[in-house]
Amino acid sequence: MGTILREMGRFARRNTLSAIGGVVGLLIVFVALAAPVLSPRDPLKADFRRMNKPPDAQSLMGTDQVGRDTLSRVIYGARTSLFVAFSAVILGTTVGSLWGVACGYLRGRFDLVSQRIMEILQSFPDLILAMAISMAIGTGLQAVIFAIAITRIPFGGRVIRSVALSVREMPFVEAGRANGASSFRVMAVHVLPQCIAPYLVLATTHLGVAIVIEAALGFLGVGVPPPTPTWGNMLADSITALVPPWWLAFFPGLAITVTVLAFNLLGDGIRDTLDPRLSPGFLRLVTGAGRSAPAAAPTPLTSPAAKS
């Protein structure tokens, strides 16, 4: 325990911003988990005596067109948004990573075909692919999770494949093979553990993207359907009014921004710490001590391609 704390302390000193991001992220997760205790009112209960009220002492973030408390809805929205984002990222990155391990280890035709499939999946703008999938399988919590997860698969696949490609040449993997272990066993016992660090990096860096896609889907009316509050569908609700009340448009979006910011900062720090391939020293090692060929720059783990 002491070591973990000391490690965390070192991480915080080196990456102050990421540590702040991590703390804020944890706080938001806590708020989401403790929503029933923390939210001042029922997020679904309409109160027709208090419709369209600007923020005041009774409801700190105002009320919406049917008198529901915005603060409570933002807090409950954290639940849905985080649940969707976490599930989608874990599902997509895990499937992608396992696929990537198989590609990198087995190589050959399987790898070739898989790489083409992933490339094709990456040829869609994320949000548009997610929209199409969630339309096809029906909007709902599971559909949204599934749709976002699919857009995350190729990222996991490509990054982990490159890790597996280099790990498979290492002596201990060869020793495993020489001992007569099956491909499956070598992959599971020897290759997979080496992929954990890049997996964690990938998962954290994609959390922010997943939250934005979820919010965008909700905003466009193809996400988690009302009355379940999500940050995205609250924003969509707010612009149905002719003159949208500012608090309805402001607070849910602020929640999205703060959450994405926190996870992005945390992800940046974790990447700098765990992924040696992106550190300058290693770059020089790969590209030769002299001039670095820019074309050999490593593929960044983070996809910027999914913001909306």
Next chain:
Amino acid sequence: MQKYLARRALFALGTFIGVSVIIFLVLRVIPGDPLVAILGAEGHAQMKPEDRVRIMADLGLSAPLPVQYGRWLIDIGAGRLGKSFFRGDTVADLILHRGPISAEIALLSFIISWIVGLPVGILSAFKPNSLPDSLARALSILFIAIPGFWLGMLVVLALLFWFGYKAPILIVHFWQDPWQNLQIVIGPALVLGLAQGAYIARMSRSCLLEVIGEDFVRTARAKGLRERLVVLRHALPNALLPVVTISGVLLGFVLGGSVAVEQAFGVPGLGRALVVAVIERDIIVVQNLVLLYAAIFVAVNVLVDLSYAWLDPRIRYG
């Protein structure tokens, strides 16, 4: 070079066909009965069986799936993109009428992102860890995190409060009235451009810093060149390639992001047409528009690849 071009084009064509297969699988095979997908289970149940058969045949949906897929490909080749289930407009009309607005937004946002992002990145790299650098980095982290559609909503709200802004209802093309047209596209382009600019600033800063540490830059400094020339003439050209790459990847984000941002601004572009089609479950329209968006993305990636050879003389394709 020509051989490379041909190979690259063939590769892109393969990707395009793969993309169309995925779209077909997602939109036509997964939902099962396309009429259920279009009308919903209740609407479907209310219909008379003979109506169902007639409409299915009318839409060409009763043929076996592989035949339907083949027909779709042939139709695309011939430029027949089908028409909306709910309105009379053909998809081709939709693209011709609304496409220019979205294309303008994408192009303008691309230009804005370079105009804003590159100078900021260069300034940051000039004096790393100085006050302007920290400010620039904080702003780029912020703009990467803010969802474009929310920023768009806030801009619209502010304009509404102070200037009585109204969402454009009619499409005004650039060749009809440039000034009016600019008013429609500038908002979305600015929001999307700033977010891309943030990535470009970040990328160009880190690439420049890496190049500045190299020997040839030290040589340039040692021979007494002014710092400005060292950075702009010697370092910058060698740092640009990854920035171009990221700019190409960012186009995927503009294509996706513009859909939500157009919705926020109420701009009647192609993105909004796609959203309406998705909500109405207008499968033919969705299918062709999604294909169009993916095709543009594939084409841009080819262009980015080709630009490498142009930007970096060390890269020659045989």
